[in-house]
Amino acid sequence: MNKSTTALRIHHQEYTIHRSRPRSNSFGSHNGGIMKFLFTALTALIVLPWAPLEGQIIDSYGLKASLVSSRFSITDRVENIDYIEGASFHPSIGIFARSRLTESFNVETEISYLQKGASKVLQYAVTTPDNPDGNGKTETMTSTIDLNYLQFGVNVQPKIQLGKMITFVSVGPSINYLLSVDNFLAQEDVKSVTFGYNIGLGAAFDEIIHAPIFFEVKYCGDFSPFYSGSGKYWNDVFLINIGVNI
Numbered sequence: 549m550n551k552s553t554t555a556l557r558i559h560h561q562e563y564t565i566h567r568s569r570p571r572s573n574s575f576g577s578h579n580g581g582i583m584k585f586l587f588t589a590l591t592a593l594i595v596l597p598w599a600p601l602e603g604q605i606i607d608s609y610g611l612k613a614s615l616v617s618s619r620f621s622i623t624d625r626v627e628n629i630d631y632i633e634g635a636s637f638h639p640s641i642g643i644f645a646r647s648r649l650t651e652s653f654n655v656e657t658e659i660s661y662l663q664k665g666a667s668k669v670l671q672y673a674v675t676t677p678d679n680p681d682g683n684g685k686t687e688t689m690t691s692t693i694d695l696n697y698l699q700f701g702v703n704v705q706p707k708i709q710l711g712k713m714i715t716f717v718s719v720g721p722s723i724n725y726l727l728s729v730d731n732f733l734a735q736e737d738v739k740s741v742t743f744g745y746n747i748g749l750g751a752a753f754d755e756i757i758h759a760p761i762f763f764e765v766k767y768c769g770d771f772s773p774f775y776s777g778s779g780k781y782w783n784d785v786f787l788i789n790i791g792v793n794i
Contacts, residue, residue: 607648610793612660614640620666621782629778636692638663640787654705656718662699664783667692694730695738701746712755718748718766734777744770760793
């Protein structure tokens with residue numbers, strides 16, 4: 549190595565490089581049935597609002613755009629492993645349809661493309677042949693794990709009229725189908741289907757801004773870990789949604 553060569557070395561920690569590779573499609577007939585169910589539900593959400601249904605089963609439908617904050621909650625940790633578990637941020641998009649049961653109670657069905665995961669900022673010491681222990685300078689790199697899901701949820705939505713604003717709560721279960729995994733060492737052991745729940749709070753401002761727009765903050769959790777190996781991994785996800793009724 550000549551004197552102009554600069555090397556980077558991690559201070560105090562040893563990390564494992566996670567290599568990305570295509571996820572094997574060996575999910576079997578059970579998961580094929582799940583996918584068929586999810587895509588049937590997606591088709592229904594798109595088609596039903598346009599169908600001439602007497603009594604109007606679907607009261608409203610539309611789109612949601614989201615900012616997602618995701619991290620991992622890890623239990624049963626193994627010593628001497630420096631876990632990647634910090635927050636990562638992604639956009640998301642979804643469609644929804646609502647059925648009004650009463651004046652103050654809706655049922656919402658939604659399907660979203662949701663990117664979950666975690667990140668960690670790694671700090672490196674800059675070393676040279678003359679300064680093998682570091683020259684006082686550092687470099688940083690962010691390592692990110694991405695899990696891409698198709699999420700199907702059904703939420704009950706009690707709502708209250710507060711002046712010209714409508715506030716509502718969303719609570720319900722979800723089915724999460726894993727589409728792909730990036731940068732996770734044991735990707736073949738990640739569950740392809742997980743079950744979870746949604747809890748959210750929102751407000752619609754139709755009468756205030758004279759547009760069919762609403763805002764929503766939502767938490768999405770798992771009923772069980774999506775991976776069990778060097779610890780049990782759970783997705784921990786918050787969403788800020790902006791929705792529009794079409």
